[in-house]
Amino acid sequence: MSEQEEGLQGRLVVGSKRDGRRKYDESAKRELIQACLKPGVSIARTAMDYGINPNLVRTWISQYQREQGRAGVAGLASELVRETQAEVSEVAPSDEPAFVPVETPVLPPPPIKSATTFQLSVRLPNGVRMEVGQTPAEELETIIQMLGRLPCSGSTKG
Secondary structure, eight states: OOHHHHHHHHHHEEEEOTTSOEEEOHHHHHHHHHHHTSTTOOHHHHHHHTTOOHHHHHHHHHHHHHHHHHHHHHHHHHHHHHHHHHHHHHSOOOSSOSOOOOOOOOOOOOOOOOOOEEEEEEEOTTSOEEEEEEEEHHHHHHHHHHHHHSTTSGGGOO
16 A cells, blocks of 8 residues: 555544444545546455445445535536526627517327227137127237237148
């Protein structure tokens, strides 16, 4: 370990709670998180080198990234507001109306499904009979496809 790493390990644990859990220095935690986030660094190996449970370090990293995300979003939002205000102040008032009518095309009504129904009577080569009464064409198509896939169907013999 380098001198900087040894110093970090000495600063990391600042005490322990009554239940035996350790207290950690926030700035040292941040340094450890930054070290773990470097490309190619193993979080588990780094945590074990400092004598800390790798799952705890992963928890710290998740919290850190959430905090950074919130700070990043807040920073972006305030920057966007500043840019928008600057753009609004640069735009001169216009004689054009604020709202422009938009014409939308009239779409034809959806096609009406056929109310036609069919009856089906099936007798398979193995003697099985099936009768389907008053079925819409869409459902009948599915039934015929299923019957064609049955191993007892004549269509599968070859």
